[in-house]
Amino acid sequence: MMILLLTVAILLPVSPVLSAGVEEYHLDNGLKVLVSEDHKVPLATFQIWYRVGSRDEVSGKSGLSHFLEHMMFKGTPKYGSKVFSKLVQRNGGVDNAMTSKDYTMYFQTLASDRIGLSIDLESDRMINLILDPKETLAERDVVMEERRLRYDDDPQNALYEEFVATAFMSHPYRRPVIGWMSDIRSFQRDDLYSHYKKYYAPDNAFIVVAGDVRADEIMRKIKAAFGDMKKSGVQEPTVSQEPVQRGEKRINLKKEAELPYVLLGYHTPSFPHGDSSGLEVLSTILSGGKSSRIYRELIYEKKLALNAGADYSGMDRDPFLFLLWGTAAPGREISDLEQALTAEIEKIKNNPPSEKEVQKAKNQIEASFIFGQDSLYRQAMQLGMFEVLGGWKLIDSYLEGIRKVKPADVQRVAQKYLTEDNRTVGVLVPLKEGESEK
Amino acid sequence: MKSEKVKKKQGALFIFVALLITAHLLLLSDAFGLDVKRTTLPNGLLVLHVERHNLPIVMATLLVKASPLHETPDKAGLANLTAELLTEGTKKRTSNEISEEIEFIGASLGMSTDDDFTTITLSVLKKDVEKGFELLSDVLLNPTFPEEEIKRSKEVLKGSLRQSEEDPSFLASRAFKKAVFGDLPYGRLVRGSIETVDAIRKGDIEKFYGLFYRPNNAILAVVGDISDAELTGLIDRFLSEWKPAEIPQGVTVQKGKHEKKTVLIDRDLTQANILLGHEGISRNNPDYYAVSVMNYILGGGGFSSRLMETVRDELGLAYDIHSLFQPDKYAGLFEVGVQTKNASANMVISEALKQIGRIRSEPVSDQELDDAKAYMTGSFPRRLETNRKIADFVAGVEFYGLGDDYVEKYPRYIKAVTKDDVLRAARKYLDPENYVLVVVAKQSEAKVEAQGPK
Numbered sequence: 060m061m062i063l064l065l066t067v068a069i070l071l072p073v074s075p076v077l078s079a080g081v082e083e084y085h086l087d088n089g090l091k092v093l094v095s096e097d098h099k100v101p102l103a104t105f106q107i108w109y110r111v112g113s114r115d116e117v118s119g120k121s122g123l124s125h126f127l128e129h130m131m132f133k134g135t136p137k138y139g140s141k142v143f144s145k146l147v148q149r150n151g152g153v154d155n156a157m158t159s160k161d162y163t164m165y166f167q168t169l170a171s172d173r174i175g176l177s178i179d180l181e182s183d184r185m186i187n188l189i190l191d192p193k194e195t196l197a198e199r200d201v202v203m204e205e206r207r208l209r210y211d212d213d214p215q216n217a218l219y220e221e222f223v224a225t226a227f228m229s230h231p232y233r234r235p236v237i238g239w240m241s242d243i244r245s246f247q248r249d250d251l252y253s254h255y256k257k258y259y260a261p262d263n264a265f266i267v268v269a270g271d272v273r274a275d276e277i278m279r280k281i282k283a284a285f286g287d288m289k290k291s292g293v294q295e296p297t298v299s300q301e302p303v304q305r306g307e308k309r310i311n312l313k314k315e316a317e318l319p320y321v322l323l324g325y326h327t328p329s330f331p332h333g334d335s336s337g338l339e340v341l342s343t344i345l346s347g348g349k350s351s352r353i354y355r356e357l358i359y360e361k362k363l364a365l366n367a368g369a370d371y372s373g374m375d376r377d378p379f380l381f382l383l384w385g386t387a388a389p390g391r392e393i394s395d396l397e398q399a400l401t402a403e404i405e406k407i408k409n410n411p412p413s414e415k416e417v418q419k420a421k422n423q424i425e426a427s428f429i430f431g432q433d434s435l436y437r438q439a440m441q442l443g444m445f446e447v448l449g450g451w452k453l454i455d456s457y458l459e460g461i462r463k464v465k466p467a468d469v470q471r472v473a474q475k476y477l478t479e480d481n482r483t484v485g486v487l488v489p490l491k492e493g494e495s496e497k
Numbered sequence: 498m499k500s501e502k503v504k505k506k507q508g509a510l511f512i513f514v515a516l517l518i519t520a521h522l523l524l525l526s527d528a529f530g531l532d533v534k535r536t537t538l539p540n541g542l543l544v545l546h547v548e549r550h551n552l553p554i555v556m557a558t559l560l561v562k563a564s565p566l567h568e569t570p571d572k573a574g575l576a577n578l579t580a581e582l583l584t585e586g587t588k589k590r591t592s593n594e595i596s597e598e599i600e601f602i603g604a605s606l607g608m609s610t611d612d613d614f615t616t617i618t619l620s621v622l623k624k625d626v627e628k629g630f631e632l633l634s635d636v637l638l639n640p641t642f643p644e645e646e647i648k649r650s651k652e653v654l655k656g657s658l659r660q661s662e663e664d665p666s667f668l669a670s671r672a673f674k675k676a677v678f679g680d681l682p683y684g685r686l687v688r689g690s691i692e693t694v695d696a697i698r699k700g701d702i703e704k705f706y707g708l709f710y711r712p713n714n715a716i717l718a719v720v721g722d723i724s725d726a727e728l729t730g731l732i733d734r735f736l737s738e739w740k741p742a743e744i745p746q747g748v749t750v751q752k753g754k755h756e757k758k759t760v761l762i763d764r765d766l767t768q769a770n771i772l773l774g775h776e777g778i779s780r781n782n783p784d785y786y787a788v789s790v791m792n793y794i795l796g797g798g799g800f801s802s803r804l805m806e807t808v809r810d811e812l813g814l815a816y817d818i819h820s821l822f823q824p825d826k827y828a829g830l831f832e833v834g835v836q837t838k839n840a841s842a843n844m845v846i847s848e849a850l851k852q853i854g855r856i857r858s859e860p861v862s863d864q865e866l867d868d869a870k871a872y873m874t875g876s877f878p879r880r881l882e883t884n885r886k887i888a889d890f891v892a893g894v895e896f897y898g899l900g901d902d903y904v905e906k907y908p909r910y911i912k913a914v915t916k917d918d919v920l921r922a923a924r925k926y927l928d929p930e931n932y933v934l935v936v937v938a939k940q941s942e943a944k945v946e947a948q949g950p951k
Contacts, residue, residue, distance in 0.1 A: 099551035102878050132800070141810055144800035149868050151875020168879055200813030207767045208816055208836050214663055315765045317663045318656070348605075349584075349596035359592075359649070365656040389656050419601045426603025426622055433552055433883040489663075 081442065081451065082274045084281075088290050089262025092281055093442050093451055094274040097435060103270025104435040105177035106166040107185075108443050111258035113236045114160050114376065115296050119245070122238015123254050125158040126202055126246055131165065132156075133194045135187035140194060143180055150176055158236055161376045162447050168436060171271035175280055181266075182284035185259055192248040199246060206237050214316035214487055215386075222322045222485030225310050226380060230301040260291030265446055269439040301326065301378065308483045316489035318365065319393035323400060324380035324483045327371065327476045331453055335373040336460035337472035338381055343420035344412050344469065345369035345383075345403060350419070352403055353385075362388055363396045374444050380483075381476060393486055407473040411466035424461055531881070531904060533891055534725065538732065541713025541741045545891045546728055547720040549884055553623035555721035557633065558888040560896055561615045563709035565682040566747035566826075572697050574689020578650060579705050580608040580615045585646035587639040592646055595636065604629050606636065610687050612825045614896060620885065623722045627731065634735035637710065642702050655691045665770040665836075665937045672760045673772040673832060676933040681750050683828060713741040718892040720884045750827040755931035761945060762937040769842035769938035769945075773849055774832035775928050780824040780897045786910040787918040788822055788926055793869040794919070795856050795927075796820025796833060801868060803852050804833065812848070814841050822926075826897070831926065839942035846936075846945070850929055857923045860916040874908045 084092040116123050134140035147154040152169035167177045210216050220235050227233035237243075268277055304326055328334055346353045346368035357364045367385030383400045387393045431437040442451045534546040568575045584606060585592040599606050604621040606629075617637065621629030661667040671686060678684025688694070717736070719728055755775045778788055789797075796804035796819050808818045818835035833853075837845045881887050894903055936945050 097551075099549070100878055100882055102882060141800065141806065145868065148798065148801050148872045149875075151872055151877070151879075153876070153879065170875065170878055197811065197813035201809055201816055204768070204814070204837060205816040207838060211767045212665060315663070318660050348600040350593065350600045355593065358653070362649070362652065365653065365660060386660060388652070389659055415601075419597075422603040423600060424603075429552060429622060430554060430620060433554065433885070435882065 083451070084278050086261060086282060086286055088286070088288055089260075090281075090285050090288075091265040091446075092278065093265065093267045093446065094272065094277060095267070095269040095438055095442065096272060096274060097269060097438065098271045100435075101171050101271050102168060102435060103171040103174045103268060103272050104166060104168045104439045105174055105181070106164055106267045106439045106443055107181050107264055108267065108447065109163045109258055109264045110161075110447065111163055111254075111263065112159050112161045113234055113238075114231050114298060115258070116231060116234065116238075118234075119242060120250065121234040121242045122202070122236070123242075123246065123250060124163055124258075125237055126199070126243065127251050127254050128156050128158045128163050128165075129198050129202060130190055130195065130251055131184055131188065133191065133198065134189050135183050136189065137183050137187065138180065140189075140191070143184070146176065146180065152176070160232055160236060160379075162443075164443060166436070166439070174268070174270070174272060174277070178277075178280050178284045182288075185261070185264070185285070186288060188255055188259075190248055190252050190255065195246075195248045195251065199243065202237070202243050203240065206240060206243065209237065210235070211240075214312075214314045214489070215320050217314060218312045218320060218322060218485050218487045221310060221312055222324065222483060223380075225308050225485065226324050226326070226483035227301055229299040230377060231298060232301075232375075232377065232379060257291060257293055260293065261285055261288045262290040263293050265443075267439040267443050267446075269435045269442075298377070304481050304483075306480050309486075310484070311486050311488050313488045313490050315491065316487055317491075318389065319387045319489055320487040321385055321387075321393050321397045321400070322485040323383040323397070324485075325477050325481050326378055327373075327381040328378045329375045330373040330448055330457060332373075332378075333460075334472050334475070336457075336464050337468040338371045338476070339373060339424065339461060340417060340420045340464045341407065341469045341473060342369040342371040342381065343423055344407075344416050347420060347423050352406075353383075353400070356403060357385065357396065357399050358388075361399060363391050363399050364388055367396070367400065374448065376448065397484065397486075404473055404477045407470055408477070411470040414466060417464060417466050417469060421461060421464065425458075428458075531887065531891065533901075535901075538712065538737065540737065540739055541711070542732075542736060542739065543716045543895065544728070544732060545716065545718040545895060546723075546725065547718075547887055547891065548722075548724065549720060549887070550722050552884070553722050554884060555619075555621050555623055555626045555629070555719065555723050556884040556888045557619040557621075557629075557720075558718045558892045559617040559619075559633070559637070560716040560718070560892040561617070561710055562613075562714045562744070562747075562896070563615045563705070564610060564613050564747070565685055565687055566613065566750070567705070567709060567745075568682065570680050570685065571693060572689075572701055573685045573693040574654065574687070575697055575701055575705050576615060576709075577610040577687050577689065578647075578654065578694065578697055579702050579710075580610050580617070581650055581654075582642050582646060582702060583608060583617070583636040583640045585650060586641045586643045587635045588641060589635055589639065592643075595632065598628070599632055602628055604632075606632060612683055612687065616889070616892070618885075618888075626723060626727075630731045630735045637736075638739055640706065642699055642706070644699055647697075647699055647702065651694055651697065654688060654694050658686075658688060658691050658694070665764060665766055665768070666834075668762055668764070669770045669772045669834075669935050669937045672762060672935045672937075673774070673933060674830070676758045676760055676935065677774070677776055677830060678750070678753075678828075682748055683750050683825060683830075708742075708745055711742050711744060712736070712739040714744045716892050716895050718888045718895075720888040720891070750825075755928050756933075757931045758933045759945070760933070760935045761940055762935070763940045764937055766937070766939050767838060768836045769839050769845075769936050769943045770836050771842060771846060771849075771938075772832050772834050772935045773846060773932055774820075774830060775932045777822045777829035777831035778824050778926060779828050780826060782824070784918075784922050784925070785824065787914050787922040789873065790866070790869045790911065790914045791856065791861075791919045791922045791926075792820055792822050793873065794861050794865045795852060795923075797822075798869060798872065801872070803856070804835075804849065807852065808835065808837075808845055808848055812844075814845050814848075818845070818849070839939050842936060842938060842943040843946050846934065853923075853927050853929050857920075857927055857929065860920050863916075866914075866916055866919065870911050870914065873911050877907075
């Protein structure tokens with residue numbers, strides 16, 4: 060189900076209104092700042108994005124970006140260990156961070172008159188992190204617990220990890236963001252330090268502020284705090300490209316679980332490639348709600364699946380995957396479910412969707428975007444994701460692209476990418492073990 | 498989590514959400530007043546309206562006082578199933594037509610049942626608000642509960658219950674509720690069990706719907722880009738025909754005695770999933786505010802809490818550890834929840850008990866008290882950032898009877914809490930001897946020991 064949620068979050072198209080209200084600024088040291096003023100509530104979100112994620116990691120060091128993200132909360136000489144979140148909370152705010160394949164992002168949401176705290180804290184930890192060796196060891200255990208929680212003890216996530224590692228042969232997207240357990244276990248303080256020195260610098264970062272702020276005022280503060288920092292001059296790493304796949308790949312994972320589960324993935328381009336809007340609309344037609352094709356056919360009519368769907372985000376720097384997934388309904392065969400999922404693709408290839416279906420998908424994408432505007436965090440998130448992909452102004456062409464999609468485009472992208480030879484299939488085979496309760 | 502994103506503190510964040518939306522539903526400060534217009538219709542429906550024109554959207558939350566409190570144990574899941582079936586066929590529309598019409602306008606219509614009530618939520622663009630209300634009204638007033646849809650929904654529910662069995666946190670939470678509340682409504686899953694869902698018949702659903710889905714048993718909150726005149730017009734057209742009736746009393750959950758109980762569930766897992774706790778407090782308990790401040794310091798305050806500082810930061814034994822008071826209408830739960838590798842289970846349990854013992858035996862520091870109060874009073878505007886949050890909030894304030902002046906009173910309640918209050922609340926509402934301990938783990942590695950009082 061999380062795949063579905065991700066689609067909703069990422070599908071949000073972007074209206075010209077948003078880009079019109081955004082101010083862009085540059086500091087001499089390369090730091091870019093985007094400010095979106097929105098005065099509906101006395102709140103603001105401050106996000107700082109570093110252009111580094113698991114995509115930039117090398118073999119044996121998977122999970123380094125994510126580990127460093129944890130350590131960013133462990134203090135500087137000015138603000139000691141654990142002080143960061145406490146200060147934010149004491150001011151009624153919330154803070155968190157996330158690491159993805161392509162970026163690492165830190166944010167705080169606070170009453171807008173306290174947003175200076177974000178500027179103070181983020182500028183400090185961009186250059187002054189301590190990375191204490193003892194704290195590093197304790198946090199390493201925490202990250203291993205996180206890995207056990209998210210992947211090792213969750214059968215569907217465990218399959219996803221292995222499935223992605225199979226779909227990609229050479230591109231770093233094959234490695235999980237959290238890292239392989241043995242890599243995490245091997246990390247030392249110096250690994251983190253060199254990663255930090257290389258990637259945490261004004262010319263490898265940008266800031267997004269959304270909320271009840273005045274752009275000129277916030278820029279004065281940002282300039283004062285970040286303006287004197289030096290560029291790192293970090294270069295884009297050379298990333299292995301994924302060769303064209305020539306034939307289906309297939310794996311099974313046997314693990315204690317209740318119901319079999321299948322994942323299918325097809326290599327597809329990411330935004331701003333011209334085909335990405337057609338793929339987005341296709342994924343909405345297939346699984347955008349209870350009137351979508353997969354729900355109607357596989358869950359409602361044939362009762363093959365307990366849950367099932369399609370997912371395409373397009374929001375990756377390099378080509379990633381168009382996904383189909385499903386959990387078999389009790390007593391149903393996973394092979395039948397897999398076949399039914401691919402049959403839905405064949406239907407589109409043979410007959411384009413109706414005008415009405417395409418219009419419904421566009422309406423869903425547009426409405427969910429407008430609902431998303433109510434949240435400052437989501438507004439800022441939008442801008443940041445497009446900035447990572449090449450520039451926040453792409454926001455406008457993105458929505459234009461969605462609006463232009465015709466039924467024939469949906470059919471064409473299905474024919475082009477959703478082919479057997481371009482497919483990876485992963486199946487979770489449940490092992491049921493004895494249980495005892497007392 | 499199929500997302501490639503890894504949120505560092507997702508666990509902690511989730512706790513905040515759970516804590517602050519269910520438990521501390523109501524965090525308010527002077528900085529942010531809400532102008533709520535209240536009207537009671539002739540049929541008894543209470544309408545709460547907040548006008549906000551920042552975006553062309555309208556959010557509605559219809560709260561119906563229908564929950565497991567109104568079921569019998571042998572038909573557990575009836576309230577939830579009834580709610581889910583509202584959108585599966587009406588006198589005018591089939592299940593398919595309902596979803597098609599909602600989704601064509603990019604709107605959503607969702608149902609959710611919890612311990613105390615059911616909500617039906619509508620999210621719709623301003624330009625389609627009339628269509629949205631027409632659909633809301635249709636599923637609310639005219640559901641037909643077709644036999645084949647009941648059968649289908651039951652199968653899906655039973656399947657989802659079965660799939661949940663592979664989620665260790667689900668297993669722990671189900672066993673924990675059951676051990677604390679037994680067969681009382683709060684001890685059961687809102688979804689019921691495979692057996693009780695099986696036992697539900699069309700007649701049960703129709704009867705339940707007929708008894709509880711009544712305007713005089715509901716609260717409608719509408720927030721967004723809609724004027725009084727527009728809302729009045731919509732309600733006249735779409736909800737004035739809803740007929741009132743006398744509402745039967747539900748069960749009230751009486752406070753029981755704490756009992757010491759250990760439940761061990763064996764699974765092939767790398768981590769032990771641990772819940773430790775006992776009965777907590779109801780939402781209308783006058784000590785609610787003192788308990789909230791106390792719990793923030795113990796384990797509710799994310800990275801600022803004592804449990805997080807010791808078990809995660811100092812010992813590196815868990816990604817997330819939290820404590821939570823979940824206050825419902827008549828009673829509530831207190832729990833400490835944590836996952837740690839099997840071999841560390843005993844160490845973590847003993848540390849949790851140590852922290853419970855400590856907050857019961859000595860006063861918290863001035864800094865801890867000030868930080869907790871500063872967070873709880875200062876975080877209010879975030880709780881009400883969006884139209885959706887406001888709609889759910891005003892409906893909840895009304896349901897729990899917190900009063901029209903709650904906005905002004907909340908910061909005062911929090912600011913009034915003293916160190917003595919925190920100590921008294923810890924002694925009264927934390928029980929380090931008679932508690933329930935649930936451990937879902939590979940038991941041969943976890944080797945859970947009997948824990949004596951410290």
